[in-house]
Amino acid sequence: MKQHFDVIVIGGGIIGCSIAYYLAKEKIDVAVFEAQTIGSKSTSAAAGMLGAHSECNDSKIFLPFARSSQLAYFELNEELKRLSHIDIELKTGGIFKLAYNDDEKIQLASLLSQSTVKWYEPTEIQRKIPNITTDIIGAAYIEDDVSVLPTSVCMAFCKSAQVLGATIHENACVLDIQKIENTFMIHSTNGKFTADNIVIANGVWSTSFFKQLGLNNRLTPVKGECLSVTSEHLTLEHTIFHDHNYIVPRNNGKLVIGATMVQNEWNEKPTLLGIESLIETAKKMLPDMTKMTIESFWGGLRPQTIDQKPYIGKHPDNDNIFFATGHFRNGILLAPETGKMIRDFILKRKIRTEWVEAFKVNR
Amino acid sequence: MKQHFDVIVIGGGIIGCSIAYYLAKEKIDVAVFEAQTIGSKSTSAAAGMLGAHSECNDSKIFLPFARSSQLAYFELNEELKRLSHIDIELKTGGIFKLAYNDDEKIQLASLLSQSTVKWYEPTEIQRKIPNITTDIIGAAYIEDDVSVLPTSVCMAFCKSAQVLGATIHENACVLDIQKIENTFMIHSTNGKFTADNIVIANGVWSTSFFKQLGLNNRLTPVKGECLSVTSEHLTLEHTIFHDHNYIVPRNNGKLVIGATMVQNEWNEKPTLLGIESLIETAKKMLPDMTKMTIESFWGGLRPQTIDQKPYIGKHPDNDNIFFATGHFRNGILLAPETGKMIRDFILKRKIRTEWVEAFKVNR
Amino acid sequence: MKQHFDVIVIGGGIIGCSIAYYLAKEKIDVAVFEAQTIGSKSTSAAAGMLGAHSECNDSKIFLPFARSSQLAYFELNEELKRLSHIDIELKTGGIFKLAYNDDEKIQLASLLSQSTVKWYEPTEIQRKIPNITTDIIGAAYIEDDVSVLPTSVCMAFCKSAQVLGATIHENACVLDIQKIENTFMIHSTNGKFTADNIVIANGVWSTSFFKQLGLNNRLTPVKGECLSVTSEHLTLEHTIFHDHNYIVPRNNGKLVIGATMVQNEWNEKPTLLGIESLIETAKKMLPDMTKMTIESFWGGLRPQTIDQKPYIGKHPDNDNIFFATGHFRNGILLAPETGKMIRDFILKRKIRTEWVEAFKVNR
Amino acid sequence: MKQHFDVIVIGGGIIGCSIAYYLAKEKIDVAVFEAQTIGSKSTSAAAGMLGAHSECNDSKIFLPFARSSQLAYFELNEELKRLSHIDIELKTGGIFKLAYNDDEKIQLASLLSQSTVKWYEPTEIQRKIPNITTDIIGAAYIEDDVSVLPTSVCMAFCKSAQVLGATIHENACVLDIQKIENTFMIHSTNGKFTADNIVIANGVWSTSFFKQLGLNNRLTPVKGECLSVTSEHLTLEHTIFHDHNYIVPRNNGKLVIGATMVQNEWNEKPTLLGIESLIETAKKMLPDMTKMTIESFWGGLRPQTIDQKPYIGKHPDNDNIFFATGHFRNGILLAPETGKMIRDFILKRKIRTEWVEAFKVNR
Structure with missing residues (x-):
């Protein structure tokens, strides 16, 4: 078993697997260490809506980053299928972001100012979504905000990375990271391994690594x-979105209703309160949904930083330690560009200054 | 494989298995034919509350019948464990039937007139159920309305019957029942079999057998x-009950919230509407429940007759055809006494006239 | 609620839904009656391998029929996605039909004589499937035997049919079909309905309808x-096949191992014996599989006729009753062409005589 | 929220919950910190066989300890039901430890020398277990080796502890334990808490705490x-046991077949290899089992120490740090006595010297 790697990535969710994939493409010798199984935690709980427009209010820095990541999925679709034989289930159809009143329409103004976003009147929406509520005054339609199946993306990154030479544990x-001269030794339940670079990418569970590595950044x-x-x-056919809630159609015809926002809660299992509020939400958007039968329910933990933007960058005091975590509601959307950015840090390639600044760890 | 039986019971839910058990105890050669697997349909969906008092408003005929059946469980508890090594999970603790206002208290009057039922004031209830809603004005406490685990009761009847000689298919x-001289031939997916007596006991799916046998009784x-x-x-510790809804504690500490009433619906799977109303109901009784995590959800079909009372009796034109179906909300509660009554019909023993009258098929 | 239809199809599996789809495309007023939920029985248990070549030994009649049905899937892929927004997960990659010894190679001869089938030596196979057993002497590679996801195909047929005007119950x-003058009345748990034509398409459960309609055909x-x-x-990447067993890769990277053949068994649930033989089989083909973790297991019932070919045709005594059942191991493969053939019967279009003969009910 | 406790127990499996229960009974202010949910890891994977005799070869020290723990369950049965309303499903019936040949019979000699163990000839066994293999030459019957339902025991300990004042997180x-003067501060995902005593009881995941606390003990x-x-x-009715494998009947009539032994494996999910060997094993003991249908499968991680005996004792350098972990195959069996022993350490009560010696951390 191989003991030394160029890069060890801690965390085998979609972020860690994307990083491994982009590194392996450059023939970097990378290993991923995942405490459970690949993509089994927050990644598996995500709906997979790529809401570059619908989720990002900051149009200066965050939106271009998200947009770039979103577009990467169109290339990845074929690329990952060829390498891993997995279909990431990229589903076009776009998002309708509903407005129930004038205030909500006004809030959509900056979104609507973009060339790729269009306003729809209720009657037009009803032609596209016959069961839509009659309570709306219209909706912003964002064709580019497509969706993917998160577990398949993650597994496709993981298997493709392996095909290209990556190691997956x-x-x-x-349990522990030690700096020994110019290399890092990690002590894992699979044994000890060394690497020249370490990437922390395990979502809300990253806090203890920040701490071990001398930083106080905290994820909740x-x-x-x-x-x-x-x-x-x-x-x-289309995703419907309102106030952080959404109904996403899947390739197999099922609909996913998501997602609640429960601050500071570590229990992943849905509560009665959560399920009730999801039903409430869905009913408001698509009244007929109450007749549909439940297939399953689940929960997951979004890693939240103080300003709700991810940490993607170096350790302030060590050029060989990297962080890629805290993606909050947008881990699926931002995974490709995060992978590329960490790859560029490691290969010392040029990265857009405003992104480096926006996502640096010591901000 | 045995081809002829004294009695063939169609339906391997709790009613059919109870009948088989009581017949096998008398050395009657009985076989049960179940289209799916034992206890897998309505039986498996029941909460198992033995609400003789809480469910029965008719105190003249129905209550004594239900009460007798309820008491039978206390004997069955040991009897079935000894034969089948299955624990039916008889759980004492009783039921609190809540009153939110004076009207509801008045409706409890006849229940409260019984010696086994007692009125509790809110403060007393809070001592027993610390999380109970503060909106009630009191509750009727029925110590005798205990609960069992329906799938275990059904399997215990089934295995005990087999130990005593019964055959289970x-x-x-x-598919079809034919009368050939003095015997009946059934055509099943397992082949053809004959019997001297036939018992129809397959719940809401009994309608087609009534029809085949020349009767128009209809179950919905x-x-x-x-x-x-x-x-x-x-x-x-205690079951909480209000307006046909209940929260039943299980032996393993889990709570079952039930049950909606959706008329004329054949789809067993829960809908969003159903789940929402259950959460609403539970929250009203035990506000803290909304923090609890969901384990699972399910549905089942109660067989309803025109007057919501079961059919337990002979075919009006044939002394060797029996019906035991239509138990609506009370299949678990009434299974033992139904089994005994069919046994007594077949053995031509004396049965209380008022029960024969109340439950006869041609009423 | 609509009471009369041009055609009523009994059975909402992949056969019934395909028929409904092809009829609805021709603006025929069709309704499907499904006793449970769409595609929930045998359809949901199928692996979805479209083995026109690998499954069909009769190259004269059955293979062209199967081949025609297989090719229809390439059109359906886009057609059904556009109408229903469901992806049928058509997965190319083809099948390797393994030969462990010279006898088995000889048995592949007629298959190999076809232009679309190619022989591979072990070393070539290892390049394509690195983990393949070293015990084989080669394999026939059939590029055209692709796979689909059966539940998605069925749901896509069903929803597309509805978009085109079909009714789904x-x-x-x-429970019962009655002929009343020139129309048929069905008595269902959803009520009574009439139709000018009846199609029996409910797999192994069709036997009772043959019987009701005066025929003795029997499905086991x-x-x-x-x-x-x-x-x-x-x-x-590729499906591996040997002796009626296979390992099929899914679009999400999971592998399906199937399938046992248990004659005359109505219990759908897997037994220990069945699971053991599947593991045995898979290990023989891909020794590394034993390290893989189990996701789930399931079973289903293939409808078998006396000669293992389907019944697709008219009632011998009634031109308005049709049968489309008994597809045995090939329901998914043959669904499109079966749908078209029943459509052509109803529309009185010309159908290839050899197919009419081969699949007629009274053969 | 309470911030300081007399004792903080890390780990909410059956060991941690037993400790909390016995401490709470003595009015010690105890809190349990569980990384996931109560009893959800190794505890939930255990079959619950209390094999004091069948599992323990060391009759001097380990057997009396195990025996004492086993007997405690008979008291706990009522005690925990009263406090928590949970039934631990104590199931009598005992164990038949099979001998397939003379060598195996000889290995049972020391077991058979005990007064509570009896030898049975094949014909006697067949009377008790009609489906038993005919390949055995006899079996040792141990009436006292009963079984319980592990998740229910654990939940009953947990809820009873809470009723008596314990806190459960x-x-x-x-993430981290710090010694600050005479108290310990733990840093958890729920916040910071302090305690006078710390108990490490989180099974195979305890290794990192040994390390943090300066010890090199390692669990695999x-x-x-x-x-x-x-x-x-x-x-x-009876558990059947051979060579570390067993078939345990549950109260609901289901049978549990267990368990494989895969060294140094962190993946909890069953592999094909594991399932195959379980079926092999079961078939050897009860040939008819292969006809039974599978309900579910699962896996868990036993915490193994160097000598396969648990660590139950103090930190060698700190009288306020305790360990209760490494129970290997016997966590359920040993939970009660482990709980009592840690209680006695904390209360500075007398403990049998040979137990202290046998289970001390620095051995």
Whole structure:
């Protein structure tokens, strides 16, 4: 078993696997250490909506970053299928961001100023979504905000990285990182390994590594709960979105309703309160949904930073330690560009200054 | 494989298995034909509350019948464990039937007139159930309305019957019943079999057999949806009941919230509407429940007759055809006494006239 | 609610839904009655391998029929996605049909004589499937035997049919069919409905309808059990096949191992014996599979006719009753062409005589 | 929220919950910190066989300890039900430890020398277990080796402890323990808390705490895989045991087949290899089992120490740090006596010297 790597990535969610993929493409010798199984925690709980426009209010820095990441998915679609034989289920159809009143329409103004976003009147929406609520005054339609299946993206990154030479350790909990001269030794449940570079990418569980590595950055969990429903009658082509809630159609015809926002909650399992609020939300957007039957429910923990933007950057005191965590509601959306950015840090390539600044650890 | 039986019972839910058990105890050669697997349909969906008092408003005929059946469980508890090594999980603790206002208290009057039922004031209830809503004005406490685990009761009846000589055919759908001279031939997916007596005991699916046998009795499904929740904090000793809804504690500490009443619905799977109303109901009784995490959800079909009372009796034109179906909300409660009554019909023993009259098929 | 239809199809599996789709495309007013939920029985248990070549030994009649049906999937892929927004997960990659010894190679001769089939030597196979057993002497590679996701195909047929005007009744068990002058009345758990034509398409459960309609054709169940496994390491692009067993890669990277053949068994649930034989089989083909973790297991009932070919045709005595059942191991493969053939019967279009003869009910 | 406790227990499996219960009974102010949910890891994977005799070869020290713990369950049965309303499903019936040949019979000699153990000839065994293999030459029957339902025991300990005043933090991962003067501060995902005493009781995940607290003791995982099967035909009253494998009947009639022993494996999910070996094992003991249908499968990690005996004792350099971990195959069996022993350490009560010596951390 290989003991030394150029890069060890701690965390085998979508962020860690994207990093491994982009590094392996450059023939960097990378290993991923995942405490559980690949993509089994927050990644598996995400709905997979790539809401570059619908989720990002900061249009100067965050939106271009998110947009670039979103576009990367169109290339990845073929690229990952060829390498891993996995289909990431990129689903076009776009998002309708609903406005129930004039205030909400006004809030959509800056979104609507973009060339790729269009306003729809209720009657037009009803042609596209026959079951839509009659309570709306219209919606912003964002064709580019497509969706993917997060577990498949993550597994496709992971297998493609392996095809390109990466090493994956599942069920390998990293207990401790030690700096020994110019290399790092990690002590994991799978044994000891060394690397020239370390990347911390394990979401809300990254806090203890920040601490071990001398930093006080803290991630807090924001639990999200979801429901999956089915019906042989209702067909939905487009994602519907309102106030951080959404109904996302899947490739198999099922609909995912998400997601609650429960601050500072570590329990991943849905509560009665959470499920009730999801039903409330869905009913408001698509009244007919209440007749649909429940398939399953689940929850996951979003890693939240103080300013709700991710940490993607170097350790302030060590050029060989990197962080890629804190992606909050947007881990799936931002995974490709995060992977590229960490790759560029490690290869000492040029990175857009405003992104380096915006996502640096010591901000 | 045995081809002829004294009695063939169609339906391997709790009613059919109880009948088989009581017949096998008398050395009657009985076989059960179940289209799916034992206890897998309505039986498995029931909460198992033995609400002789809480469910029965008719105190003249129905209550004594229900009460007798309820008491039988106390004997069955040991008897079935000895034969089948299965624990039916008889759980004492009783039921609190809540009153939110004076009207509801008045409705409890006849219940409260019984010696086994006692009125509790809110403060007393809070001592017993610390998390109970403060909105009630009191509750009727019925110590005798205990609960059991329906799938275990059904399996215990089934295995005990087998130990005593009964034959069980699972996955054996009965397609057709023919009368050939003095015997009946059934054509099942497991082959052809004959019997001297036939008992129809397959719940809401009995309608087609009534029809085949020349009767127009019709059963309609009333779907019930349930939720199971868990919490390491909340402990509940007693069942809480209000307006056909209940929260039943299980032996393993989980709580079952049930059950909706959806008329004429054949789809067993819970809908969003059903789940929402269960959460609403539970929250009203135990506000803290909304913090509990969901374990699972399910649904089942109650067989409803025109007057909501079961059919337990002979075919009006044939002394060797029996019906035991239509138990609506009370299949678990009434299973033992139904089994005894069919046994007594077949053995031509004396049965209380008022029960024969009340439950006869041609009423 | 609509009471009369041009055509009523009994059975909402992949056969019934395909028929409904092809009829609805021709603006025929069609309704499907499904006793449970769409695609929930045998359809949901199938692996979805479209083995026109690998499954069909009769190259004269059956193979062209199967081949035509297989090719229809390439059109359906886009067509159904556009109408229903469901992806049928058509997965190319083809099948390797393994030969462990010279006898088995000889048995592949007629298959290999086809232009679309190619022989591979072990070293070539190892380049394509690195983990393949070293015990083989080669394999026939059939590029055209692709796979689909059966539940998605079925749901896509169902929803597309609805978009085109079809009516779907789920949880609607048909109890009885009566001929009343020139129309048929069905008595279902959803009520009574009439139609000018009736199609029986409910797989192994069709026997009772043959009987009701005066025919003695009998379908027997051949249970098939399957396992789904996962691994973050192993990647498989091609289906591997040997002696009626196969390992099929899914779009999400999971592998399906199938399927046992248990004659005359109505219980759908996998037994220990079945699971053991699947593991044995898979290990023989891909020795590394034993390290993979199990995701789930399931079973289903293949409808088998006397000669293992389907019944697709008219009632011998009634031009308005049709049968489309008994597809045995090939329901998914043959669904499109079966749908078209029933459509052509109803529309009185010309159908290839050899197919009419081969699949007629009274053969 | 309470910030300071007399004792903080890290780990909410059956060991940690037993400790909390016995401390709470003595009015010690105790809190349990569990990284996931109560009893959700190794505890939930255990079969619950209390094999004091069948599992313990060392009759001098280990057997009396195990025996004492086993007997405690008979008291706990009522005690925990009264406090928590949870039934631990204590199931009598005992264990048959099979001998397939003379060598194996000889190995049972010391066991058979005990007064509570009796030798049975094959014909006697067949009377008790009609489906038993005919390949055995006899079996040792140990009536006292009963079984319990591990998740229910753990939850009953947890809820009873709370009723008696204990605090439970679920989803509270302890990241770090610091000694600050005479108290300990733990840094958890639920915040910072202090305690006068710390107990490490989180099974195979304890290694990192040994390390943090300056010790090199190391626990390695030994994965165990299990299967649950069901049948309406087969009834089993007694546990059957051979060579570390067993078939345990549950109170609901299901049978648990366990368990594999996979050294140094952190992945909890069953592999094909594991499932295959379980079926092999079960078939050897009860040939008819292969007809039974599978209900579910799961795995868990046994915490193994160098000598396969638990660590129950003080930190060699600090009288306020305790360890209770490494219970390997016997966590359920030893939980009560481990709880009492840690209680006695904390209360400075007398403990049997040979137990202190046998289980001390620095041995």
